[in-house]
Amino acid sequence: MAHDYETSKKLALKIITILGVITLVEVAFALLGKGYIIDGFHITAWIMGILMIAFSAAKAYLIIYEFMHMKYEVPGLVKSVLLPTFLLVWGIIAFLYEGNDWGNRRDLIENKNDEKRFEQPAETGMIYEIKEIDLY
Amino acid sequence: MATDTLKHTEVDHQNDDGSWDGASEPFKASYGKLMMWYFLLSDAFTFAGFLISYGALRMSSPSWPVPDFVFSTFPGGIHHAPLLFVTLMTFILLASSFTMVRAVQEGHQENKKGVTFWMILTIVGGLGFLGCQAWEWNTLIGGESVSYHTNPFGTHTESGVYLAGDGHDIEEGDTFVPGDSYLIHKHDGEWGNLPYQVTDGPDTGEIKEMEFGPRAFGALFFFITGFHGFHVFSGVIFLIIIMVNVISGLYEERRNGYEMVEKIGLYWHFVDLVWVFVFLVFYLL
Numbered sequence: 001m002a003h004d005y006e007t008s009k010k011l012a013l014k015i016i017t018i019l020g021v022i023t024l025v026e027v028a029f030a031l032l033g034k035g036y037i038i039d040g041f042h043i044t045a046w047i048m049g050i051l052m053i054a055f056s057a058a059k060a061y062l063i064i065y066e067f068m069h070m071k072y073e074v075p076g077l078v079k080s081v082l083l084p085t086f087l088l089v090w091g092i093i094a095f096l097y098e099g100n101d102w103g104n105r106r107d108l109i110e111n112k113n114d115e116k117r118f119e120q121p122a123e124t125g126m127i128y129e130i131k132e133i134d135l136y
Numbered sequence: 137m138a139t140d141t142l143k144h145t146e147v148d149h150q151n152d153d154g155s156w157d158g159a160s161e162p163f164k165a166s167y168g169k170l171m172m173w174y175f176l177l178s179d180a181f182t183f184a185g186f187l188i189s190y191g192a193l194r195m196s197s198p199s200w201p202v203p204d205f206v207f208s209t210f211p212g213g214i215h216h217a218p219l220l221f222v223t224l225m226t227f228i229l230l231a232s233s234f235t236m237v238r239a240v241q242e243g244h245q246e247n248k249k250g251v252t253f254w255m256i257l258t259i260v261g262g263l264g265f266l267g268c269q270a271w272e273w274n275t276l277i278g279g280e281s282v283s284y285h286t287n288p289f290g291t292h293t294e295s296g297v298y299l300a301g302d303g304h305d306i307e308e309g310d311t312f313v314p315g316d317s318y319l320i321h322k323h324d325g326e327w328g329n330l331p332y333q334v335t336d337g338p339d340t341g342e343i344k345e346m347e348f349g350p351r352a353f354g355a356l357f358f359f360i361t362g363f364h365g366f367h368v369f370s371g372v373i374f375l376i377i378i379m380v381n382v383i384s385g386l387y388e389e390r391r392n393g394y395e396m397v398e399k400i401g402l403y404w405h406f407v408d409l410v411w412v413f414v415f416l417v418f419y420l421l
Contacts, residue, residue: 099195
């Protein structure tokens with residue numbers, strides 16, 4: 001374990017500088033992409049999303065591997081701690097998909113409610129009592 | 137070969153160069169540090185669960201408060217400074233992470249004074265972060281009347297023109313386009329939902345009133361940042377306890393030296409790590 005005091009001191013300073021710079025770049029991009037810095041200039045939302053996630057992943061790597069010394073642990077320990085987090089990949093995909101579906105269903109029900117309101121009950125000769133579902 | 141294997145089973149691994157005798161460390165880490173890692177892993181899953189539920193609810197909502205609009209105040213009466221304050225908070229936490237690294241390094245050098253000095257700075261950083269969070273919550277709850285069930289931050293879905301002003305940022309006759317954010321102010325305990333006239337789309341000419349934003353926002357924000365803040369708070373408590381132990385000279389007597397400082401260091405960096413993702417999800421995306 002290369003733990004020379006002076007070099008590790010310099011390394012810590014280097015890592016914190018990189019982390020600070022990444023944070024500044026992140027915020028600058030977030031503001032630039034939404035048109036705060038240059039008027040009327042926007043970056044597409046999904047490109048922004050990918051950029052932000054990439055920057056955050058870089059920060060997470062530096063914190064875990066350098067600050068938490070994961071780089072200097074034996075491979076078995078690294079795997080046993082980091083591999084389980086990959087289960088979250090499916091969790092994220094599944095729940096975002098699910099959330100999107102909730103939204104679609106809500107829209108659908110709302111549209112159906114609107115349709116019913118304008119429907120003529122005379123066709124069948126019966127008067128329906130139209131109940132509206134309160135969604136929120 | 138066959139007899140060899142048989143013999144091996146019979147003697148119950150006695151020739152396994154001591155793998156089963158205990159006292160060997162396949163992960164080259166002490167019990168305490170290893171368990172800290174697994175605790176942090178489980179904690180990461182807890183936070184991930186919260187952040188994923190935030191994502192799911194946000195996806196299900198037709199609109200969502202724009203973070204640059206919601207988080208744009210700064211102490212000293214400064215408004216319209218998007219993300220400035222949370223960037224400051226991030227820097228405070230990052231700086232305290234750096235001082236923690238330095239404390240651990242001084243611990244390796246068995247330098248009691250050095251450890252104490254850097255731990256004090258870390259505690260100051262943690263308290264600074266908590267102070268910032270208290271201010272942020274106070275602004276949202278006291279100043280902007282956000283609560284866990286009411287979210288006055290809305291987003292317009294059509295163009296229009298305001299028919300009244302609210303005495304803050306909006307004046308009568310101001311126009312807006314889809315995607316513009318607004319904040320419904322409370323006056324003397326009454327919500328001031330402004331009326332406006334729609335100027336495009338199927339509802340042109342209709343007069344409508346500002347609606348509240350998705351109500352899940354407040355609950356998610358206060359719960360997740362609160363849970364993170366609670367982690368910071370307990371971290372500060374543990375840092376203080378361990379710093380007192382350092383000063384008392386307890387760790388000089390211990391066989392594993394300043395390992396407790398390393399363990400609280402792992403925890404503290406984890407809190408910083410979680411903030412990276414809270415920052416991403418709440419303020420950047």
